[in-house]
Amino acid sequence: MTEGSAEAYNVADVPHPILLKDEAAAPQPRPHIVEFKHVFKRFEDGRGKQKLDVLKNFNFKIESKDAGSFVVLLGPSGCGKSTVLSLISGLALADEGEVCVMGKPVNGPTPESATVPQAYTCYPWLTVLQNVEFGIDIIRKPAGHKERRDLALEYLKKVGLEDRHDAYPKQLSGGMQQRVAIARTLAMKLPVVLMDEPFGALDAQTRSDMQQMVMKLWDEEKNTIVFVTHDIGEALLLGDRVVVFPARPVGEVFEESDLDDKLGHHRPPELMRSEGFLKLYEKLLLELKKKPAAPRA
Amino acid sequence: MVLPLNIRTLVKLRSGRGHSAHARWGIRNRLTAREDFVIGMFGVGTVITLWCVLTYGGIIPHIFLPTPGMIWDGLVEYHTQRHWLFPAIGRSLWRVVRALVIVLVIGIPVGVLMGAFSQFDAFLRKLVNGGKAVPVSALTSLVVLWFNLDDEGKVAFLFLGAVFYMIILVKNAVLNVNDEYVRVALDIGANRRQIIWRVLLPGALPQIWDAIAVCIGIMWTYIILAEIINSSEGNLGVGYLLSTGARLGGNSSGKVFGMLIVVGLISTLTDYGLLIIRRRFFNW
Numbered sequence: 001m002t003e004g005s006a007e008a009y010n011v012a013d014v015p016h017p018i019l020l021k022d023e024a025a026a027p028q029p030r031p032h033i034v035e036f037k038h039v040f041k042r043f044e045d046g047r048g049k050q051k052l053d054v055l056k057n058f059n060f061k062i063e064s065k066d067a068g069s070f071v072v073l074l075g076p077s078g079c080g081k082s083t084v085l086s087l088i089s090g091l092a093l094a095d096e097g098e099v100c101v102m103g104k105p106v107n108g109p110t111p112e113s114a115t116v117p118q119a120y121t122c123y124p125w126l127t128v129l130q131n132v133e134f135g136i137d138i139i140r141k142p143a144g145h146k147e148r149r150d151l152a153l154e155y156l157k158k159v160g161l162e163d164r165h166d167a168y169p170k171q172l173s174g175g176m177q178q179r180v181a182i183a184r185t186l187a188m189k190l191p192v193v194l195m196d197e198p199f200g201a202l203d204a205q206t207r208s209d210m211q212q213m214v215m216k217l218w219d220e221e222k223n224t225i226v227f228v229t230h231d232i233g234e235a236l237l238l239g240d241r242v243v244v245f246p247a248r249p250v251g252e253v254f255e256e257s258d259l260d261d262k263l264g265h266h267r268p269p270e271l272m273r274s275e276g277f278l279k280l281y282e283k284l285l286l287e288l289k290k291k292p293a294a295p296r297a
Numbered sequence: 298m299v300l301p302l303n304i305r306t307l308v309k310l311r312s313g314r315g316h317s318a319h320a321r322w323g324i325r326n327r328l329t330a331r332e333d334f335v336i337g338m339f340g341v342g343t344v345i346t347l348w349c350v351l352t353y354g355g356i357i358p359h360i361f362l363p364t365p366g367m368i369w370d371g372l373v374e375y376h377t378q379r380h381w382l383f384p385a386i387g388r389s390l391w392r393v394v395r396a397l398v399i400v401l402v403i404g405i406p407v408g409v410l411m412g413a414f415s416q417f418d419a420f421l422r423k424l425v426n427g428g429k430a431v432p433v434s435a436l437t438s439l440v441v442l443w444f445n446l447d448d449e450g451k452v453a454f455l456f457l458g459a460v461f462y463m464i465i466l467v468k469n470a471v472l473n474v475n476d477e478y479v480r481v482a483l484d485i486g487a488n489r490r491q492i493i494w495r496v497l498l499p500g501a502l503p504q505i506w507d508a509i510a511v512c513i514g515i516m517w518t519y520i521i522l523a524e525i526i527n528s529s530e531g532n533l534g535v536g537y538l539l540s541t542g543a544r545l546g547g548n549s550s551g552k553v554f555g556m557l558i559v560v561g562l563i564s565t566l567t568d569y570g571l572l573i574i575r576r577r578f579f580n581w
Contacts, residue, residue, distance in 0.1 A: 115484045125581050135485050138485045188485070
């Protein structure tokens with residue numbers, strides 16, 4: 001990542017000599033990266049008669065000091081973890097309560113976040129390069145056409161697809177298409193990157209390669225990543241902090257944090273067989289099996 | 298043709314491709330392109346042979362079914378004696394092209410807006426469905442009333458016959474664009490204009506192209522009707538040549554059958570051309 005873009009959102013974390021003085025005089029709370037305050041979210045079932053509580057008085061935050069951390073939301077299918085992502089990205093809005101991203105309440109698509117979705121979402125009518133350019137074209141950052149193209153190529157290189165930039169998505173494997181989606185999202189250099197089970201449809205080997213790639217990219221890019229998965233192993237391999245969503249409706253959640261200290265920062269696939277990893281695995285499995293804390297209304 | 302009937306080819310045929318061991322006459326058996334073509338030509342050849350036998354053999358009266366030679370003579374008569382054949386084809390095509398341009402200019406924007414905005418859809422859906430429900434042949438009276446079904450009238454008739462279909466097909470094409478594609482653009486922060494131009498339109502293009510093909514088919518069908526009604530030598534068209542052929546006397550069946558073949562051939566070639574363009578440019 002270039003210096004300029006790091007400033008875009010990490011400026012608060014760099015102790016600026018002048019700012020530091022000001023803060024000492026009047027300490028100003030820096031905005032949380034993501035904050036859910038007493039959030040309720042209901043979905044109507046097919047006929048619109050029965051309301052389904054997904055989030056019930058849900059509180060959650062990623063503090064500013066955790067900028068650049070890797071947060072994993074872990075839970076079974078349909079537990080509401082993807083809903084949390086939609087609420088952060090602004091594609092869904094809370095029924096009650098407030099969701100804030102970078103200190104600003106969300107009431108439409110959030111300009112500070114972008115999502116790597118579950119399905120293959122590369123536009124089939126655009127080449128690989130044009131797909132990566134799509135995101136930065138829309139936000140017009142950087143301003144010049146040439147610069148955008150170079151940036152897109154740079155990110156294609158990061159995901160190892162620079163030699164396929166002229167191909168169409170149809171000519172790529174599922175894993176490659178997801179890499180294009182990751183490049184498209186990261187090239188926008190936004191403070192928050194959301195990943196909604198991005199490797200759910202991939203085979204085990206590709207999945208493992210992609211996990212290692214995402215870890216490497218995260219090291220380089222320093223975006224705050226919120227990653228949704230139902231796979232405990234994946235959660236422990238990637239996350240610095242794992243939030244466990246047991247079942248609907250989600251109110252209280254269990255958290256396992258500081259995994260960087262417990263499992264190390266660099267986590268190769270072999271780590272999955274180590275004792276420390278397996279212990280944590282057991283622990284999260286037990287948490288997942290717990291009944292929801294809040295009774296269903 | 299010498300069939301290479303040795304043991305090896307027999308085994309090859311029996312093991313087959315596609316479904317299991319039933320090589321020939323297997324249910325939903327797949328054919329190679331070559332086999333498909335050969336069998337298709339065999340079908341065409343059979344009918345032509347049968348036709349020749351029936352007509353040249355004098356089994357069927359010529360007024361009912363002309364010989365291939367009479368069909369050729371009929372077309373040659375239209376071309377050399379009356380100088381009608383190519384001008385008529387040209388003018389029919391020109392009417393279809395003009396009508397198509399208006400259908401596209403109105404149908405695509407309206408259909409896209411209906412597919413993109415539910416309000417537009419709610420406002421127009423009942424009207425468009427109503428318009429589509431009126432049988433096109435019934436519109437001839439209306440167009441006679443308005444335009445006396447002269448040249449512009451025929452274009453207006455084709456337009457009325459196809460525009461409602463175009464709107465509905467384009468709307469469905471836009472609605473069929475994967476929701477995920479729209480979500481990605483929304484998430485990135487695209488505005489409505491960007492989503493329409495950069496996601497919905499390109500995503501719907503293959504189906505819009507198909508819609509154009511359907512509308513050309515519809516118009517080519519109705520042009521015959523429009524040109525049979527109120528047509529004269531000054532108002533040439535393939536429909537006029539068809540209807541006049543039956544009345545001119547002489548080799549009338551040759552002329553009618555000849556025009557049928559010409560009309561069918563033009564339609565087939567158009568379809569084929571559109572398909573090739575679709576495969577080459579809108580292949581997603």
